[in-house]
Structure formats: C-alpha cells, structure tokens
Amino acid sequence: MTTMTLTRxxxxxxxxxxxxxxxxxxxxxxxxxxxxxxxxxxxLRSVLEPQPGLQNYVEVFxxxxxxRVFVNTFVVATIVTVVTLMLAFPVAWFLxxxxxxxxxxxxxxxxxxxWTNLLTRTYAWMVLLQRTGIINKTLMGxxxxxxxxxxxNNLTGVTVGMTYIMLPFMVLPLQSTIRSLDPxxxxxxxxxxxxxxxxxxxVFLPLAVPGIGAGVxxxxxxxxxxxxxxxxLGGTSNMMLxxxxxxLVQSLLNWGLxxxxxxxxxxxxxxxxxxxxxxxxxxxxxxxx
Amino acid sequence: xxxxxLSIRNIEKTYGRVVAVQDVSLDIAQGEFVTFLxxxxxxxxxxxxxxxxxxxxxxxxxxxxGKSLLSVPSNKRNIGMVFQRYTLFPHLSVADNVAFPLRVRxxxxxxxxxxxxxxxxxxxLETMADRMPAQMSGGQQQRVALARALxxxxxxxxxxxxxxxxxxxxxxxxxxxxxxIHNETGVTILYVTHDQEEALRLSDxxxxxxxxxxxxxxxxxxxxxxxxxxxxxxxxxxSNFLHGKLSRSDRSITLPDGTAIQGVxxxxxxxxxxxxxxMIRPDHFRLHNGEAAPRLVGTVTDTTxxxxxxxxTVLTAWGGALxxxxxxxxxxxxVEKGQSIALTCAPLDVRAF
Ligand SMILES: Nc1ncnc2c1ncn2[C@@H]1O[C@H](COP(=O)(O)OP(=O)(O)O)[C@@H](O)[C@H]1O
Ligand SMILES: [Mg+2]
Numbered sequence: 001m002t003t004m005t006l007t008r009x010x011x012x013x014x015x016x017x018x019x020x021x022x023x024x025x026x027x028x029x030x031x032x033x034x035x036x037x038x039x040x041x042x043x044l045r046s047v048l049e050p051q052p053g054l055q056n057y058v059e060v061f062x063x064x065x066x067x068r069v070f071v072n073t074f075v076v077a078t079i080v081t082v083v084t085l086m087l088a089f090p091v092a093w094f095l096x097x098x099x100x101x102x103x104x105x106x107x108x109x110x111x112x113x114x115w116t117n118l119l120t121r122t123y124a125w126m127v128l129l130q131r132t133g134i135i136n137k138t139l140m141g142x143x144x145x146x147x148x149x150x151x152x153n154n155l156t157g158v159t160v161g162m163t164y165i166m167l168p169f170m171v172l173p174l175q176s177t178i179r180s181l182d183p184x185x186x187x188x189x190x191x192x193x194x195x196x197x198x199x200x201x202x203v204f205l206p207l208a209v210p211g212i213g214a215g216v217x218x219x220x221x222x223x224x225x226x227x228x229x230x231x232x233l234g235g236t237s238n239m240m241l242x243x244x245x246x247x248l249v250q251s252l253l254n255w256g257l258x259x260x261x262x263x264x265x266x267x268x269x270x271x272x273x274x275x276x277x278x279x280x281x282x283x284x285x286x287x288x289x
Numbered sequence: 290x291x292x293x294x295l296s297i298r299n300i301e302k303t304y305g306r307v308v309a310v311q312d313v314s315l316d317i318a319q320g321e322f323v324t325f326l327x328x329x330x331x332x333x334x335x336x337x338x339x340x341x342x343x344x345x346x347x348x349x350x351x352x353x354x355g356k357s358l359l360s361v362p363s364n365k366r367n368i369g370m371v372f373q374r375y376t377l378f379p380h381l382s383v384a385d386n387v388a389f390p391l392r393v394r395x396x397x398x399x400x401x402x403x404x405x406x407x408x409x410x411x412x413x414l415e416t417m418a419d420r421m422p423a424q425m426s427g428g429q430q431q432r433v434a435l436a437r438a439l440x441x442x443x444x445x446x447x448x449x450x451x452x453x454x455x456x457x458x459x460x461x462x463x464x465x466x467x468x469x470i471h472n473e474t475g476v477t478i479l480y481v482t483h484d485q486e487e488a489l490r491l492s493d494x495x496x497x498x499x500x501x502x503x504x505x506x507x508x509x510x511x512x513x514x515x516x517x518x519x520x521x522x523x524x525x526x527x528s529n530f531l532h533g534k535l536s537r538s539d540r541s542i543t544l545p546d547g548t549a550i551q552g553v554x555x556x557x558x559x560x561x562x563x564x565x566x567x568m569i570r571p572d573h574f575r576l577h578n579g580e581a582a583p584r585l586v587g588t589v590t591d592t593t594x595x596x597x598x599x600x601x602t603v604l605t606a607w608g609g610a611l612x613x614x615x616x617x618x619x620x621x622x623x624v625e626k627g628q629s630i631a632l633t634c635a636p637l638d639v640r641a642f
C-alpha cells in the first residue's frame with residue numbers, strides 16, 4: 001500500500017518523493033540495527049573466522065555431508081511446494097467461486113490457523129503422527145495396519161507439517177488471482193467446444209499463472225530456510241540447511257561455517273526471487289493480497 | 290414456415306421465488322435475425338443462456354432441427370456466442386483466439402490456418418492476427434469475438450448486448466458489420482439489446498421482453514405501428530399517452546376537453562367501457578385544416594427546428610403536455626411559441642389500451 005502511494009505520487013510530482021519516505025525511517029532503523037547489521041556480521045565472520053580467507057566455503061562445498069544437507073533442503077522444499085500447490089488449488093478455487101458465506105467461513109479457518117502459534121501447531125502434528133499417536137492408533141484399531149506407520153522423524157512428517165504451515169501462503173495469492181478472472185471467459189471457452197479438462201488446461205491454468213508463480217515462490221523460498229517444523233518432525237538423516245546452521249552455531253560454536261551456509265541460503269533465495277521478478281514482474285513477486 | 294429451425298417452447302426459469310423468465314415461446318426460421326429487446330432485468334439473457342446451455346430452464350424445451358438441446362452440454366451444442374463483456378482469452382493472440390474452437394476440435398493445422406485467415410478477413414482484422422487482446426480497442430475485441438464464434442460454422446449465433454460498452458458512433462459502425470456478416474454467412478442470429486434503435490436497424494423480427502415474458506413478437510413495423518400493449522407502445526418509439534372515455538355505443542373515445550375521436554381500433558381494449566388509455570405517436574399529428582376531423586386545441590410552449598421535422602411541445606386545455614412532430618409541409622407558416630394550435634390525426638393512428 002505504501003509503495004503504491006509512493007509510485008503514484010512519484011509519477012505526479014517527483015520533488016515530493018522523499019516526503020513519503022521519512023515516516024518509514026523508524027522501521028528501517030529497527031531493521032538496520034537488529035536485522036541487517038547482525039546478518040552482515042554473520043556473513044563477515046564467514047570470511048574472517050577462524051582466519052581471513054575462503055576456507056569455510058571450501059569446506060561447505062567440499063564435504064559430502066554438507067552437500068547432502070543442501071540437496072535434502074531442495075528436495076524437501078520442492079516436495080512441500082508441489083504438495084502445497086496441489087492442496088491449495090481446490091481451496092483457492094472454492095474461496096473464489098463459493099457463495100460469500102461459505103467462502104468467508106473457510107477464509108476465517110485459514111486465517112485462524114495462520115494466527116495460531118507455530119510451535120503449538122507443530123506439536124499438534126507430533127501428537128497426531130507419532131508411533132502411539134491418534135492416526136496410528138486408529139488405523140491399528142480398525143485392523144488396517146499391524147504395526148505403527150513411520151509418520152514422524154522422516155520426510156513424511158516434515159512434508160505433512162510444512163505443507164500445513166505453508167498452505168495459507170499458497171492459497172492467498174492463488175485465490176486473489178482466481179477471483180479476478182471473469183467466469184464469462186470460461187463460458188465462452190465451453191461454448192467454443194472445450195470440455196472441462198480443456199477449459200482448465202487451456203484457459204484457467206494459463207490465466208492462474210501469476211497467482212501460481214507468487215504462491216510457489218513464497219512457499220519455496222520460505223521452505224528453504226525453514227527451521228522449527230523440520231527440527232521437530234524431521235529425522236536426523238534428512239537435516240535441512242537451517243537446522244545445520246543452528247547446529248553449527250549452538251552446538252559446534254562454528255560461526256564461520258554457519259555464516260558461509262547462511263550466505264549460500266541467502267544468495268539462492270534472492271536468486272530465485274530475481275528469476276521470479278524477471279518473469280512475473282513486481283506484482284507476482286511482491287503481492288499476497 | 291415449415292418445421293421451425295430453432296424452437297423455444299414455454300421456457301420458464303425461477304430462482305427461488307424470483308421468476309426470471311416465464312412461458313417464453315418462439316419459433317425461429319433458418320437464417321433469420323431475431324432480436325430480444327427489453328428493459329434490463331426482463332429475462333433476455335436468461336432465455337439466451339438457456340439456449341447456450343449455461344442454465345437449465347425450470348420448465349420448457351429448446352429444440353434445434355426438431356431435437357431437444359437441453360440434455361446436450363454447452364460444449365457439444367456447437368452454438369456461437371458473443372458476450373456483453375470482453376471474453377477473448379487474454380493469454381492468446383487474436384489468431385490463437387479464433388483458432389481456439391478449431392484446436393479443441395482437433396482439426397488439422399492447415400484447415401485451422403485457412404479458417405482463421407478467412408474469419409479475420411470476414412471481420413476485417415487480417416492485419417491484427419498477432420496482436421494480443423489487451424492491445425486492441427473494445428470494438429476490435431468484439432469483432433475478434435465474432436470471428437471466434439463463427440469459426441466453427443455454428444448453426445446459431447447468440448449475441449448478448451455485444452455493443453453496449455461501445456460509444457454510439459462505433460456501435461453503428463459495427464451494427465453495419467454485423468448486418469453484412471449476417472448476409473454473407475446466412476447464420477441464424479439471436480441478438481439481445483435494450484436499445485430499440487439497434488433492434489429496429491438489425492432485425493427481421495423483434496421479441497419485446499417485459500418482466501420475464503414476451504410482450505410482443507413481430508417486425509419492427511408491427512411493433513411500432515400495431516403495438517399489442519401499452520408497454521410496447523411506450524417502449525418502442527416516442528408516444529403520447531392520454532386518458533379518454535370509451536363509449537361502446539358509437540365506438541368513440543372522448544378526450545378530457547370533449548374532443549371525440551371516432552373509428553378507433555378497439556381490439557386491445559378489454560370488454561366494457563369507461564376509462565381507457567390512448568396512445569398517439571408524435572409524428573402522427575397534423576395541423577387541423579378545417580376538415581371534419583377531431584380537433585384538438587392547445588398552446589405551443591416550445592418549438593425546436595430539426596430540419597427534417599419540427600418538434601413541438603403543446604399544452605392541452607386539460608393541462609397535459611403533448612410531444613408533436615410536424616412534417617415540413619405542415620410548417621409553411623412557422624409555428625411560434627405561445628401560439629394556439631389545432632391538431633388532428635387519423636383515427637387509425639390512435640391506439641386504445
Ligand atoms: N442467478 C440469479 N439468481 C437470482 N435471480 C436472477 C439470477 N439471474 C437472473 N436473475 C433475475 O432474473 C431476471 C432476468 O434477468 P436477465 O435475464 O439477466 O435480464 P436481462 O438480460 O433482460 O437484463 C432479473 O430480474 C434478475 O434479477
Ligand atoms: Mg442481460
């Protein structure tokens with residue numbers, strides 16, 4: 001909203017451009033002192049500790065252990081993004097076309113889950129997914145399985161927990177795109193002879209691309225750096241990058257190596273953002289609702 | 290007319306307690322241009338949508354060539370349609386939009402290319418094949434929509450107020466195009482509009498809708514000259530409505546100032562006598578020249594010279610305002626504001642309801 005006002009004003013009277021900028025300075029100051037400075041500090045330590053040089057980067061790129069963590073991070077982020085997209089699409093579609101009353105009810109449920117504490121939600125999944133959890137007990141009670149399914153401390157647990165957390169970030173941009181589409185366009189496609197599948201693949205999907213792009217970007221980038229859920233629901237064999245960084249800092253006190261890993265994560269995330277920006281423009285990359 | 294080409298039979302559509310359309314029946318011949326005319330909310334689009342298959346009528350049937358369309362999904366009806374809003378696929382070029390119905394029908398590429406070229410030629414947009422819809426004006430977009438709707442040679446073309454978003458000049462231009470395309474292709478057209486001039490200009494026949502029903506079906510001439518109801522008389526063209534008293538014994542109608550008109554057609558008046566509503570078109574008045582005809586006297590309160598005719602406002606003895614259009618031969622001596630004037634009209638031009 002602020003940027004919107006800024007650009008509009010800038011177009012009309014350029015000299016006043018800075019006038020709208022000053023009110024943002026407290027927030028910028030806060031960000032500089034407590035976010036930008038520490039991050040820069042960490043990144044600096046990656047080339048200064050234990051002695052100046054690039055040895056931390058050599059170690060990160062040279063070790064198969066770290067490489068496995070990188071690969072795993074991308075695999076998990078990709079799986080979570082794909083699953084989230086598939087689950088979010090029908091939800092977003094329903095939100096866009098359903099009668100107002102039903103849509104706002106579902107919307108409230110989504111927002112409520114977003115506002116609930118992250119740890120609480122993750123612990124809830126632990127309760128549901130563990131060996132003696134509700135899901136395993138129920139399935140065994142029905143006699144469908146003989147022994148508990150391994151649902152936690154592995155990829156399944158991470159995917160389930162993260163998908164749930166990421167769902168709103170996919171649903172919101174998707175539904176705002178879908179809602180902006182004109183139903184008459186689909187009627188026209190149908191009368192032109194397109195069956196339901198053709199209307200979906202040839203008209204609906206291409207028109208939903210900006211929303212898909214925005215949602216996929218947001219979820220993928222967030223997943224790359226996610227910590228809490230993988231730490232609680234994941235296993236030791238599929239550690240993610242954020243967990244590695246935390247472990248390097250907290251247990252191994254290796255700030256240099258942690259800084260190197262963090263820089264790589266930052267560069268990759270910004271890189272993806274740039275690609276998205278190039279293809280979909282500012283709207284898709286910056287706008288949720 | 291032998292077996293009708295398209296037959297709409299007693300269509301009714303209700304939404305809960307709202308009746309959108311009731312008992313609409315209409316037979317349309319092949320190649321005919323029929324317009325649904327009527328005020329907003331009168332059920333025109335609903336009827337069209339029932340034909341297109343976007344909604345299922347509560348009652349009634351739609352037959353094409355004697356076969357019911359109702360159980361056929363819209364994508365199998367093979368009907369063309371141009372919508373009120375711009376419905377071109379925004380991610381496809383003009384040529385790809387026109388090719389869309391042929392691609393989903395999996396026609397060979399060579400055939401598609403030839404047909405797209407022919408269609409763009411038909412709507413005179415050959416040079417714009419590679420444009421994107423967003424780069425075109427509203428009028429051009431609707432012409433592409435027309436090309437897309439005709440690309441698969443549909444037996445029927447539906448048009449739901451396709452020009453209502455365009456300005457008057459452009460609208461008239463495209464009306465001429467539509468007329469030409471109708472002549473060139475011979476496609477049967479069902480056209481919806483709330484603009485009577487557009488309806489009169491384009492149609493072979495007009496179905497005048499009011500409150501979910503067809504009020505009158507006929508040529509523009511029929512509707513103008515022989516309106517079936519007060520509503521039709523009021524909707525088509527300009528009209529003056531006056532109160533009169535009907536006397537059955539001498540088949541005369543007496544105006545409030547005592548002027549009696551004999552020989553008025555009474556077929557639209559219910560049984561009995563007494564108060565009736567009568568309608569006279571502004572251009573059906575003449576100056577009274579002393580003959581033995583009804584003589585209506587009033588005072589001219591406003592005159593506007595418009596070349597082909599002069600528009601007068603005449604205040605009658607009972608205080609009603611009449612809109613009067615005098616032809617050139619009746620204004621040899623110019624009519625002045627404030628002047629007293631005696632008017633008459635042929636009894637056949639007077640309608641009683
Ligand atoms: N989906 C709907 N739900 C309830 N009422 C509707 C719906 N669609 C149309 N109507 C009502 O049906 C009547 C006819 O609508 P429509 O056919 O669109 O009129 P027109 O096209 O002549 O302007 C209107 O009174 C409208 O309010
Ligand atoms: Mg309508």
